[in-house]
Amino acid sequence: MQPVDSTLTQLARRVVEPMGYELVGVEHFQRGGGASTLRIYIDHANGVTLDDCTLVSHQLSGVLDVEDPLPGHYDLEVSSPGLDRPLVFxxxxxxxxxxxxxxxxxxxxxxxxxxxxxxxxxxxxxxxxxxxxxxxxxxxxxxxxxxxxxxxxxxxxxxxxxx
Known part of the structure; x- marks a missing residue:
C-alpha cells in the first residue's frame, strides 16, 4: 500500500471522499513490459457495488489524466476491500x-x-x-x-x- 502521505494517496482521497466513499488504500505495482497497475480500494457504509467502482473509476481517471502522477501506461482498478480488508490508516x-x-x-x-x-x-x-x-x-x-x-x-x- 502507498504511504498515507504519498501523492497518489492524497490525490485519490481528494476524489473519493467528496463522493461519499472511504478511501481504504492505494496500491501501485509494476508489471512486465513497463506497464503498471494502480489499484484503489473504496468502501461505503452500505457496501460497494460494481456501479460504485465504475463511478469512482470514471471520476478518478479524469483527475489522473490531468494530474499525470504516474509515468508511462498503467491500468486503473477500483475495488471494494473485501472481507480481509487491509488496514492502512x-x-x-x-x-x-x-x-x-x-x-x-x-x-x-x-x-x-x-x-x-x-x-x-x-x-x-x-x-x-x-x-x-x-x-x-x-x-x-x-x-x-x-x-x-x-x-x-x-x-x-x-x-x-x-x-
Missing part, C-alpha cells in the same frame, strides 16, 4: 479494535515478522509515535505503525454467513 486501527488481524512487519521484532491476534487499538509510544496494540501469542505487542508492511482483517466467516 491510523483510524482503521482504532475503528476495528476487537477484530482479529494479521500483520506483517517490515523488519523482525523479537524474531517475528508475521503475527495474528486481536487488535486492541491504537496507542502512542514515547515520543508520540503511533503504535498498533495487538494481543497475540499470550501477550500484548506494541508495534510501531510505521513498522507495519501490511495489516489485514481476518474474516469471521461464521459471522459473515449469519448476519
Amino acid at each position: 491510523a483510524e482503521h486501527f482504532a475503528r476495528f479494535a476487537g477484530q482479529r488481524i494479521k500483520v506483517r512487519l517490515a523488519e523482525k521484532v523479537e524474531g517475528r515478522r508475521n503475527l495474528e491476534g486481536v487488535l486492541l487499538g491504537l496507542g502512542s509510544a514515547t515520543g508520540g509515535n503511533a503504535v498498533v496494540r495487538l494481543e497475540a501469542e499470550g501477550r500484548t505487542w506494541d508495534l510501531p505503525l510505521a513498522a507495519l508492511e501490511s495489516a489485514r482483517l481476518i474474516p469471521d466467516l461464521a459471522a459473515a454467513a449469519h448476519p
Whole structure:
C-alpha cells in the first residue's frame, strides 16, 4: 500500500471522499513490459457495488489524466476491500479494535515478522509515535505503525454467513 502521505494517496482521497466513499488504500505495482497497475480500494457504509467502482473509476481517471502522477501506461482498478480488508490508516486501527488481524512487519521484532491476534487499538509510544496494540501469542505487542508492511482483517466467516 502507498504511504498515507504519498501523492497518489492524497490525490485519490481528494476524489473519493467528496463522493461519499472511504478511501481504504492505494496500491501501485509494476508489471512486465513497463506497464503498471494502480489499484484503489473504496468502501461505503452500505457496501460497494460494481456501479460504485465504475463511478469512482470514471471520476478518478479524469483527475489522473490531468494530474499525470504516474509515468508511462498503467491500468486503473477500483475495488471494494473485501472481507480481509487491509488496514492502512491510523483510524482503521482504532475503528476495528476487537477484530482479529494479521500483520506483517517490515523488519523482525523479537524474531517475528508475521503475527495474528486481536487488535486492541491504537496507542502512542514515547515520543508520540503511533503504535498498533495487538494481543497475540499470550501477550500484548506494541508495534510501531510505521513498522507495519501490511495489516489485514481476518474474516469471521461464521459471522459473515449469519448476519
